[in-house]
Amino acid sequence: MTLLAAIDDVGRDRKRGGYSRHVFEPAERQLREWFVEEAQRRDMAVRCDRNGNLWAWWGEPGPDAIVTGSHLDSVPGGGAFDGPLGVTSALEAVDTLRANGFTPVRPLAIVVFAEEEGGRFGVPCLGSRLLTGAIDPDAARRLHDLTGVSFAEAAVEAGLDPARIGRDDEAIANIGTFVELHVEQGRGLIDLGAPVGVASSILAHGRWRFTFTGEGNHAGATLLGDRRDPMVPAAEMVLAARIAASEVDDARATVGRLVPNPGGTNVIASTVDVWLDARADNDPDTRQVVTRIQELATDAAARENCELNVVEESYGGTVVFDAGLRDTVSSALGGVPALPTGAGHDAGILAAHVPTAMLFVRNPTGVSHAPEEHAEPDDCQAGVAALATVLGRLAG
Missing domain, CATH: 3.30.70.360 (Alpha-Beta Plaits)
Known part of the structure; x- marks a missing residue:
């Protein structure tokens, strides 16, 4: 929770309550800078890909990497946990592994995807859709926000070349397995009495x-x-x-x-x-x-x-996560429950291309996409420990 608390004041929405952190706008760009600083503090090399996604590498980038991460943008007036919990937990999981003397055998990376919520340009998971070719680059360039700014114009302002956005085969080839940790959006885990679970599927x-x-x-x-x-x-x-x-x-x-x-x-x-x-x-x-x-x-x-x-x-469409990977993750965590989700995620986009799994951290009320979104500190720490265990099992 220490890292999550460090960004508590970034992007607060005084009108709606909660947070409004939209891709390439000042609050989200501040969070991106914060992530780069935190990754570099851990001696992780950071790069921004052609689609605006940030990659922080523990060791040399390469194929068959274990990748984790989430997003830093929000819906208008969203909660503090949706997205940032997955990013901060990934950084803290790296800290845990290093404190335990772990050195990855396979490359390990943390990714921050751009515009997961679609809060500015209307298309959810835009960064991962562009990465995997799930959206036509011309269509993405033509997207506009409420003020009339196009995605292409915003990309230029953020230092990207809009002519280069689109499917990134090199980045896809580097991902051996992707694991995303996310606050649960619903009441499944509270009803099951479990602090952590794994995803089985995503609704169409x-x-x-x-x-x-x-x-x-x-x-x-x-x-x-x-x-x-x-x-x-x-x-x-x-x-x-x-x-x-x-x-x-x-x-x-x-x-x-x-x-x-x-x-x-x-x-x-x-x-x-x-x-x-x-x-x-x-x-x-x-x-x-x-x-x-x-x-x-x-x-x-x-x-x-x-x-x-x-x-x-x-x-x-309906996403069914890799059953073998799901069972491996669940087993590594002592048999935590698997449950479906009605919320979309970047993991759902990547699942069509690479083995993908999701970890959920218990949400005591089930409320999400609202200021009341919450997870208890002990459950967040359980999520970090679970993610560290999974990353250690996969990258060891």
Whole structure:
């Protein structure tokens, strides 16, 4: 917890509460500088790859490396643990191994992935998607934040060459095994009475932007019968998300962001953008939920004489983590429980390319992506010890 406490004041959001640390913005860049300093203090060589991901190496970089790490960015108004706990625990696990006289036989690295949350440019796990070729570089360059800054422009400001972003075969070839530690996002471990667990799978999930287009007009001078108000079908779509998700077992559908244009109190909006997050146990169920929401939203738009356009901004199919590696990790930790997660992670992107495992640290309330996110100090230390044990087993 010492390292986590050292960054406690970075990126605090006085308006929302919690933290807002978005890729290449001042708070996140301060955290990146902090990570470089901490890694160098441990005599780890640090480099930034072409996609903005940071790599700190214990020993010479090379193939078949054991890689751990997470991310430092956050959702708007997020908690203190989501992402940074995995990074600080990795650094502290290196300290533990060295204190025990361990020297890795295989190369060992800590990675900090860029834009895992998609809090600035909208696409989650952007750094790992670019690394593995899971997103087209041109599409990534065209992404824009809320102020109109493109990812390409932000990359230049951060010292990257946007022309070089994209699949990095050399970096992928260096990863023999990836292990990510993360605070649990849910109540599985508290109910199981375990401080640490391993991940078995990740739900299929994606993000879609629904754009309703009507006619901007005066709120007082326009009769109800004369309106083409896109806010009406947008509101119906929020309810449609709950209806559609309730029709599929264990599905989840959420509208967490809605932006009217121009956004005046006494103005009928001309357009309304609504972002949908949908998740379910498998790809067909997730697609079924989204299709149902789109059908209901289309009908609502037609009733108000509005138009609807839907764009899929990101999607990740069901991830089942390498069973052999999962069992090896669990066994090394004395048989800790395995459980699925509804949250996406960079580990889920890498799992299609290299053997990948995840460790979860118990979250007593299950709350995440909010200021109330928490893990007890003793559980965090248990996570560090578990990660050190796993890294020592794999890299020894």
